Amino acid sequence: MARPIAGPQTLLRSLNGRAILETLGRRGPLTRSELMAETGLSRTAVTQVLRMLESAGAVAPAGLDTDTRGPAASRVALHPRLGVAVAVHVDHHAAHVVLVDPTGAVRAEAHGAFPPHGDRVDHIVDLVGRCRALVAAPLLVAVVGVPGIVTADGGIRDDQGPDGGAFRSALAARLDCPVRVENDVNLAALAELTSGTGAELSSFALLLFDDALGGGIVIDGTLHRGFSGVAGEVMYVPQTPLPIGAPVLSEEVVADLALAHGRPVDAAAAEHLDAAAAGDPAALAMAAEMGRRIVLVAGTVGLVLDPEAFILGGTAAHPVLVDAVERVAAEYAAQLPLRFLVSSFGPEAPLVGAVGEASSALRVALFNSILPASDRRSR
CATH class of the missing domain: 1.10.10.10 (Winged helix-like DNA-binding domain superfamily/Winged helix DNA-binding domain)
Known part of the structure; x- marks a missing residue:
């Protein structure tokens, strides 16, 4: 025995x-x-x-x-005063800050557009300060979702080049707590994996279209970031007749499509899709082209990874664009069947993922800080 x-x-x-x-x-x-x-x-x-x-x-x-x-x-x-974590979603225009407790409950929230010539770290710290003024508990950890490639050491590589971890280091110093930086689409994929559309899937690829098209890849229930954090940068998957390195779908691409179809070039993708829903022929043509590009990206990913499904998030979850994707996918179904689902969280998915990861990191931090102290008292 x-x-x-x-x-x-x-x-x-x-x-x-x-x-x-x-x-x-x-x-x-x-x-x-x-x-x-x-x-x-x-x-x-x-x-x-x-x-x-x-x-x-x-x-x-x-x-x-x-x-x-x-x-x-x-x-x-x-x-209740044991400690809190901060979850932050940063995009190209604004920052959204949420304070959470170990159960994942939201204790305070703040949102604000970046000032035209201000510093991102200063702006985030100010938003965190507003939240902390409402909650009497120490800040123990922060999870920040950002657009761009995030390396294993927390460095960010975006359209301004690599920062060598300067953003994370500056934020950690100002907040006086550990800071974890994560790609925003990866956080969205974690949200889908934990409590969203992907919870019942063994593998999936999230295709999130916001300012640009990004991918979050989950294989056998685990987020795949890649060796250098590049996994999921599907916006640059080559497509004929686009030159190598040209974006497949982004704000700039939408503006080019609008110019070609006689639509307002300064309108957001969602505005064009709303016009398509109202029957505008030019907007419908734009939606069809955006849908074609998303399907070709999915087909390329599918041939390499063969995920169980593709989850459409952000603007890609707009009903008009979902319909366009499904129509194009049906044309290729005989050669390459592709299954498309819609995100459970829409544009909030990166923030939902950041909240979940911040809550989990907070519980670990509490465990590491509480038990050694209690063990010392018990001796």
């Missing part, structure tokens, strides 16, 4: 403590019985760990459970 592996009590306490912290962070306030059911720990183990966490100031009473039959049981939750 196999015997359980023996180990130091501090290790066992840490493992049990992590299980309870993760559960409270994921589920919110729970009774001891609910914690036992969620973690598989005994009542004695749950009681001991909660006593340890209470002494460390990590958990606090959270009312009574009056929904179940029998005597009301007390609930416990992570202490």
Whole structure:
């Protein structure tokens, strides 16, 4: 008969403590019985760990459970002032900042366009400051989604070239907490994978069209960033008769298509698609061309990776463009079947992904900071 592996009590306490912290962070306030059911720990183990966490100031009473039959049981939750994380979505025009607690609940939110000649870091720090003024808890970690290629060391490569990690370093210094920088489309793919259209798929490619067309690739349930962060830069997949390196679909491409079809060149893609929905022939022709380009990108990706489905996000999820994509895909179905689905989160997907990753990183930070302190007190 196999015997359980023996180990130091501090290790066992840490493992049990992590299980309870993760559960409270994921589920919110729970009774001891609910914690036992969620973690598989005994009542004695749950009681001991909660006593340890209470002494460390990590958990606090959270009312009574009056929904179940029998005597009301007390609930416990992570202490509301234990710590928060900030999730940031940066695009070419503005920044959106959200403060979240370990359960993923939004505690404060701010949004603002970048000033014409201002610094991005200054602007983000100002928005974070507005949020922190509303929440009495320390800021422990930040997750920032940005357009452009993000390297493994947090450097950003965009249309102004590589920054060598300068943006992340400056933001970390100003916020006084660790900062993780991630490609915005990758964060959108993580949102779909965790709780969106991709949750039931083993593999998919998110095609998100905002200012430009970007891809987020999930293989066997794991986000694929590539060796240097380039995976998913589908805007530059070669298409005939475009020259190598020319964008397949972007704001500039939409403006060129508008010029060619006699439409306003300064209108956003969504405005052209709305006009197409109203029956405008020139806008319908533009939508057909945009749909053709998206399908050819998907076909190229499909021949290499063969994902279970393609998820259309951002402006690509506009009903007119979805219809155009499906019509073009039907023409190629005999040679290369492609399945298209629509994003669960629309243009908010990158921010949803940043919130989810910030909440997860916050729970890890809390685990690393709480348990060593409580272990020292218990010795």
